[in-house]
Amino acid sequence: MGVLPELGLVRSDDLGRVLASVDAEHVPYAGGTELVPAMGLGLRRPAAVVDLKRVEALGRIAVDADAGAVEIGAAVTHRRIAEHPGVRRHLPVLARAAGRVGNARVRSTGTIGGNLCFAEPRSDLACVLIALQATSEVRSGRGARTLAVDELVIGAFETSLSADEILVSVTVPFEPAGMSYWKLQSYERPTLGVAVVVTEDRWEITVGAAVERPVRTVLAAGDSAGLDDFAAGLDIGADLCGPAEYKRSVLREHLRTVLETAP
Amino acid sequence: MTEPRPPEGEGPAPAATSVVIAFRLNGRRVETLAPVRLTAAELLRDQLGLTGTKVSCGIQVCGACTVLVDGAPASSCCLLAVDLDGTEVVTVEGLAQGRELHPVQEAFAAANALQCGYCTPGFVMMTVALLAADPRPDRAAVREWLDGNLCRCTGYAPIETAVILAAERTAP
Ligand SMILES: Cc1cc2nc3c(=O)[nH]c(=O)nc-3n(C[C@H](O)[C@H](O)[C@H](O)COP(=O)(O)OP(=O)(O)OC[C@H]3O[C@@H](n4cnc5c(N)ncnc54)[C@H](O)[C@@H]3O)c2cc1C
Ligand code: FES
Numbered sequence: 001m002g003v004l005p006e007l008g009l010v011r012s013d014d015l016g017r018v019l020a021s022v023d024a025e026h027v028p029y030a031g032g033t034e035l036v037p038a039m040g041l042g043l044r045r046p047a048a049v050v051d052l053k054r055v056e057a058l059g060r061i062a063v064d065a066d067a068g069a070v071e072i073g074a075a076v077t078h079r080r081i082a083e084h085p086g087v088r089r090h091l092p093v094l095a096r097a098a099g100r101v102g103n104a105r106v107r108s109t110g111t112i113g114g115n116l117c118f119a120e121p122r123s124d125l126a127c128v129l130i131a132l133q134a135t136s137e138v139r140s141g142r143g144a145r146t147l148a149v150d151e152l153v154i155g156a157f158e159t160s161l162s163a164d165e166i167l168v169s170v171t172v173p174f175e176p177a178g179m180s181y182w183k184l185q186s187y188e189r190p191t192l193g194v195a196v197v198v199t200e201d202r203w204e205i206t207v208g209a210a211v212e213r214p215v216r217t218v219l220a221a222g223d224s225a226g227l228d229d230f231a232a233g234l235d236i237g238a239d240l241c242g243p244a245e246y247k248r249s250v251l252r253e254h255l256r257t258v259l260e261t262a263p
Numbered sequence: 264m265t266e267p268r269p270p271e272g273e274g275p276a277p278a279a280t281s282v283v284i285a286f287r288l289n290g291r292r293v294e295t296l297a298p299v300r301l302t303a304a305e306l307l308r309d310q311l312g313l314t315g316t317k318v319s320c321g322i323q324v325c326g327a328c329t330v331l332v333d334g335a336p337a338s339s340c341c342l343l344a345v346d347l348d349g350t351e352v353v354t355v356e357g358l359a360q361g362r363e364l365h366p367v368q369e370a371f372a373a374a375n376a377l378q379c380g381y382c383t384p385g386f387v388m389m390t391v392a393l394l395a396a397d398p399r400p401d402r403a404a405v406r407e408w409l410d411g412n413l414c415r416c417t418g419y420a421p422i423e424t425a426v427i428l429a430a431e432r433t434a435p
């Protein structure tokens with residue numbers, strides 16, 4: 001009986017203690033929404049899991065009006081992001097995307113850190129955060145470093161974290177006017193996600209879910225040929241949600257609608 | 264469990280394969296030794312005998328295993344039992360008052376929103392959570408909220424009707 005093999009637990013509210021415990025055999029977790037099924041399938045076989053939820057610093061949301069950014073702790077759930085007044089005010093697109101992740105159960109248990117660190121390609125948050133050029137604070141027993149989320153999520157199920165590092169928080173600049181996020185979704189996870197920021201002279205486009213990791217590009221406003229080249233050049237994968245050409249044509253059509261027909 | 268403890272704040276914390284957890288379950292305090300490998304569904308069903316919570320997909324897509332943890336719905340099939348420590352848990356067994364059904368249960372019966380009933384505890388728990396946050400949801404809100412719950416026999420129209428009915432009967 002039981003879906004999981006023998007497993008240890010490390011639990012502490014002290015960040016130093018947690019950092020000293022994390023390694024290839026002792027893996028961090030928050031909600032467990034990705035890790036528990038992965039362990040059940042035998043895809044991950046850690047000796048122990050290290051609970052991040054009791055570390056206060058990882059559970060905070062802080063709005064910094066002077067810096068024009070919101071810092072979101074790695075162990076904050078999608079539900080809290082979606083409901084937080086400061087996030088809704090300054091990051092409405094992110095709040096809405098978090099409020100539509102998976103289903104209500106995944107949202108109340110799964111976290112922003114778990115989403116990014118699992119690096120499942122079909123992620124809404126990775127796409128929106130890369131579009132916003134968010135940064136991440138990473139720590140280990142050896143020290144801390146700050147890197148762009150774009151440098152954290154580097155491939156399908158692949159991050160640039162080493163085994164002893166954890167993501168502590170993500171810092172997200174306030175959303176500019178003219179930002180939108182749209183997704184195509186027929187099952188639990190998005191098939192295609194597209195974040196767009198339109199300014200007077202620029203089109204900033206980030207595509208996620210259909211590609212191994214989000215891809216961001218900046219074009220001069222009105223550059224339809226550039227848009228064609230960008231969509232055509234993306235390495236889009238086929239899966240149960242559809243063939244690559246289907247996703248590419250939906251993407252092209254969506255971009256046409258939001259960019260080329262914009263007033 | 265018997266590894267020596269390093270001094271506070273230094274070195275790795277010891278990993279235990281079983282942990283004593285304490286939580287409130289349907290209003291009663293429970294304290295138990297939970298193996299870390301146990302899921303919340305396994306703890307509730309196999310150790311505590313509360314088999315109203317069902318397990319079907321095991322991957323968080325069907326909702327049959329839904330329980331409320333601190334008022335929020337969770338898939339107990341993929342939640343570690345040790346994560347219930349310190350929480351307030353409600354399962355479908357915690358809804359009725361003696362022989363009197365909860366209004367959401369009443370509404371499911373009245374609307375014929377169940378056939379085999381396997382999915383029902385999950386739909387009922389999701390509905391309880393929805394109405395706590397949004398006492399008068401419209402049909403679109405009901406659909407969006409329940410889009411992570413699967414029913415293989417009744418069909419979704421009577422379930423949607425049951426949720427609207429429960430809301431009408433309970434909204435302040
Ligand atoms: C049914 C379903 C539907 C979903 N739908 C969507 C969707 O529509 N859109 C979307 O964007 N996502 C979706 N997801 C993904 C969801 O967002 C993630 O499952 C969730 O956010 C993971 O968080 P967690 O805390 O549960 O991660 P865990 O399972 O606890 O951890 C996941 C991985 O990240 C590592 N990890 C966790 N936190 C840290 C940290 N702070 N530092 C370093 N490593 C860490 C763990 O070691 C593990 O490898 C879906 C998931 C499911 C199961
Ligand atoms: S059994 Fe848990 S969601 Fe299906």
Ligand code: FES
Nearest residue numbers: 378379380414415
């Ligand atoms: S009533 Fe049978 S699965 Fe829903």
